[in-house]
Structure formats: structure tokens, C-alpha cells
Amino acid sequence: MRKLKVMTYYGDKNDYELSTLAGTVLTSMTVAADVFTAPRPTLEEYGSLVDDFVAKHELVSRGGSTLENQQKKVAKAALLEAMGILAQYVNSVAKGNGAILVSSGFELAANPRTLLAPDLVSGVRLQNGRQLGQLRLDFDALKAAYEYEYALAHTLDEVGQPVWDATYNTSTSRGNVIGNVVSGDIYYVRVRARNYRGWSDWSAVSTVRAL
CATH class of the missing domain: 1.20.58 (Methane Monooxygenase Hydroxylase; Chain G, domain 1)
Incomplete structure (x- = not known):
């Protein structure tokens, strides 16, 4: 045991x-x-x-x-x-x-034999940031995850699906700043979580028009 x-x-x-x-x-x-x-x-x-x-x-x-x-x-x-x-x-x-x-106040570690890949990330919110040319990404944290990856797009393909042209890694679910965005363009983002058992599926897409 x-x-x-x-x-x-x-x-x-x-x-x-x-x-x-x-x-x-x-x-x-x-x-x-x-x-x-x-x-x-x-x-x-x-x-x-x-x-x-x-x-x-x-x-x-x-x-x-x-x-x-x-x-x-x-x-x-x-x-x-x-x-x-x-x-x-x-x-x-x-x-x-x-x-x-x-x-001690610390959190107990999960048994690795029962640890599964992370659940789907929820609460994904893409919004304009504090400054022009910036977006802010927030989502709900998952206790079973130690890292997140988000994919960004600002164009659609011929069937109206986002063309994911960049991915970024982050360890925090709050206040992720995305810079160098173009005013007036519509941006799309999706997020997935990672733990020692692998990656979750991609989240639902969140979108915003940059100011």
C-alpha cells in the first residue's frame, strides 16, 4: 500500500x-x-x-x-x-x-494509481486587457493539473473553424496577458490541461474582438 x-x-x-x-x-x-x-x-x-x-x-x-x-x-x-x-x-x-x-495544512497527494488525465478546462474567458493591444485570458483552475496550454487564432478556415497558429504554456489560470494583438481583429482561444497522466481535451472556444 x-x-x-x-x-x-x-x-x-x-x-x-x-x-x-x-x-x-x-x-x-x-x-x-x-x-x-x-x-x-x-x-x-x-x-x-x-x-x-x-x-x-x-x-x-x-x-x-x-x-x-x-x-x-x-x-x-x-x-x-x-x-x-x-x-x-x-x-x-x-x-x-x-x-x-x-x-500541517498542506494538501494530501493523490494516489498515482488513481490519477487520471485532467478534466476539460471550463470557464475560459478571453477579454480585452488593461492596455490597448493586449488581451487577458482567465479560466477555472484544475487541482489535478500542473500546467496548461492555450492555442490562439485570429483567422478562420474555409469552413469557419479557427486556424490555430500559436500555442503557449502557462502554470496559472488567472491573468494571462496576450500581447501584440491587432485592434478590430477577432481572436479565438482554447485551453487544455496537463498532469502526469497526460493532456485533457481542448476546452470550448472563447472569442473577443480586440479594442
Whole structure:
């Protein structure tokens, strides 16, 4: 029987989901300090990373500058790295004990024998961005996916189907910026998700006319 573990990778979560989970882990491991007696990194170090990311995320969510967005990405990368190390520590302490794993606040890893390819991505929304010449792509996140791919088109073939001329990879389901679009052109996008079992089918197509 496979030993229970917590997940060590959370890069598939959007910024809001990550900030919520990171805070939950900090609170939970503080409460369970008698179990997790020597966390790596320390809870003080981890808490500083959580606070830094949350502050930068909240600033950018209100409309941050290019520099502020970059600073948020750096803070997110540092937090994800710390969460991965801390989750490994939790697994080493718990040794498969489900109650101890859950008490850490981290999410339990799925059994790879029951893991299936991701479901269809839903909630795909293509809309004009904050600046002219930009579009914004959002869609609903899938917990079973660690990566997404979206295909973009702005022309149709002779039977009226989009001609997919470019694909892009992303790890986030929110705020994907598509640049260099032509004002007045109609753009089409579809999304699929990936996990360790493969790719989902393509989503329904979302479309918008660029301003």
C-alpha cells in the first residue's frame, strides 16, 4: 500500500489560492509546533515569505506596475520553493500518518494509481486587457493539473473553424496577458490541461474582438 504524503508542488495554483493555502499552512504548523519541532525553513522564515507574497499579490491585484508584477513573481517563486522544502519536511516527520499530514495544512497527494488525465478546462474567458493591444485570458483552475496550454487564432478556415497558429504554456489560470494583438481583429482561444497522466481535451472556444 502506498504511503500517504502531502503534495510538494503548488505552482499550479493561482495567486489567491496560493496565498490562502500558504497562510493555512503557517497557522496549522504553528498550532502543531509540538509535532513539527524543527521545520525547515523555520516558521519565522516561512512566515516572512508568506507575508511578502501576500502583500505583493494584494498590491498587484489592484493594478500594479510592470516592476511590481515582477516583484510579485519573484516573491511567489521564493514562497513556492519554501513550501516544497517544508512539505518534504512534513512528509519526513509524518511517515505516512494521515492525521499528522493533515495537521500541517498542506494538501494530501493523490494516489498515482488513481490519477487520471485532467478534466476539460471550463470557464475560459478571453477579454480585452488593461492596455490597448493586449488581451487577458482567465479560466477555472484544475487541482489535478500542473500546467496548461492555450492555442490562439485570429483567422478562420474555409469552413469557419479557427486556424490555430500559436500555442503557449502557462502554470496559472488567472491573468494571462496576450500581447501584440491587432485592434478590430477577432481572436479565438482554447485551453487544455496537463498532469502526469497526460493532456485533457481542448476546452470550448472563447472569442473577443480586440479594442
